[in-house]
Amino acid sequence: MAGVQVSNVSRSFGAHKALDDVSIDFADGGFYALLGPSGSGKTTLLRQIAGFDFPDSGRIAIGGESVERVPVEKRRIGMVFQNYALFPNMSVADNVAFGLSVRGEAKAVIATEVQRALALVQLGKLGGRRPHQLSGGQRQRVALARAIVTKPRVLLLDEPLGALDKALRVDMQIELKRIQREIGITTIFVTHDQEEALTMSDRIGILRDGRLVQEGPPEEIYNRPKSEFAATFLGDANIFRGDTTGNGIRLADGTAIAAGAGATLAAGAKASCAVRPERIRIATDAGAPDGNANILKGQVSKRIFAGNNSTYFVERAGQTLKVIVQNTGMERLAEGQDVVLRWSPESTVLIAAN
């Protein structure tokens, strides 16, 4: 087991910079999610760590040992592919045994290790099957067993749950997390799915156009996004743009919005404020005055019912704001109704304009 340090790694394909000076420290035993839109360089970064591809510049170290020119087969990593990549010519047990067998382990050792790995992914009885006789979820478990049976230093997963349906995916998320905890392996997990990233990982790295936009624990990124992109990519956010006042911004129409968190910026600079839709309270009247709360008036344009909650779209000075309200059985607001939005400065993050 070992941590992974990626330092100033760049990789270009022709004129296109797929990775642009990326540095991330993956601590030993942690569970990391790499998140980003399509084409942002997630797979490229994972392939540099795995050793399928080498960076143009920068350093990659696994367990403190420089590996940026070491080929895959010498890096002692485990990799799980989106399409499983099980060997169709071998049984499940032979697939899992592959890594041990190319290493020349004794037959008896291989048999016990394979059985243990299959038991870990709860497939103890299916060793004799061929990959095509398994369901998608079972194949993914085999792929996982095959990747960890060699006791790799790092486990790399490229959208491993992407091909599974929603319910199975949630099962596999729990399963994967359990196994990761049980063997305590450093895990780097590429995903498109922000919810998956939020629920599973200790830390999240957000990539955009080959650059690392922000990195940190899920709650920190969610509550303290450092860019509009991070705010809107991980979860939903209402963004206000204006000029900095020191402790917030002033919108074009003169309305001030107070922010209790985020960047410290010199007054006068362009900046934005982000607030999560579930942090805003929506009401038909102003209610009791409340010292420093941000208050805006608007009009409901649409309501979307989603079972346990509803999303209200509120028009305000040409901007559509989103508010998410738990459905507690209270009166619902009608479309066209005038409303007052209210939220605390602590829920508001000040972001430097990009």
Add this chain to the structure above:
Amino acid sequence: MAAATASRNGLRSALPLLAPAYLWLTVAIFLPLSAMVFFSFMTELPLSGKPWAFTLGNYAAFFSQSLYLTLLLASLRLGLEVTLWCVVIGYPAAYVLAKVLKGRSREAIFLLVILPFWSNGLVRIFSWAMVLREGGILDTALNAMLPFKINIDLMYSYPAVIIGLVHSYVPYMVLTCYLTLQAIDDSLIEAGRSLGASRLQVLKRVIIPLSMPGLVAGAALIFVPVVGSFMEPRILGGRTGTFYGTVIEDQFVAVFNWPLGAALSFILLAVVLVILAIASPVLRRAA
């Protein structure tokens, strides 16, 4: 039960589509072949106007003269050697085409590989004759490059026959192997390497087993016609080029003993079928 019904329905709906193919097979292959079976049991060709009768003598001739068996064994060996050379040359070429080259360069090389297919067989063989003979292209070129004098005269020799046949048949191996190799997902190779296998181990344990169907198909496509080949042995082999195929050809074009030629052909067909029947389960198990 349901599956059986479904397959029967499938067969019925496929019948109109298959009919032209079966008709063609009947006219082009089955009828002439039956005629040949018929001839092989005759003393004389009925078309020749001479009196004829049924006989097993043509088949007995094969067993009464050891020459036929010797030639058959030589032809089988030739088929085996040519097939092996085609694997040795064709498989790596197919691998490079399928897994290493990308885009336009792949298309260009592919064209070069199948080019021999499009040239006339005789032209191809006589070109080799020009290359291989003493004072030919190879001899002249090597002597121009090397400081010492060497004599290259491969013409009318066993190696010349092998070279000519391998050149003619290697595209089959490249094509069948290319098709199976191309169907192997690159992520399997990457998975193998991520598990600590060297490129060679991945080749041995994953790629070759998965491309076995292509190798077997290519081998069958090459072995069978090479065992019966006569053009390359005759032109490039000269006096050393007497094989089972050339003897059969003689019966048809020189001696006009069609019944014997037909009988020898069917013995060859039987032997080849037995070999394929024995070899295919072995190869399938290896895969």
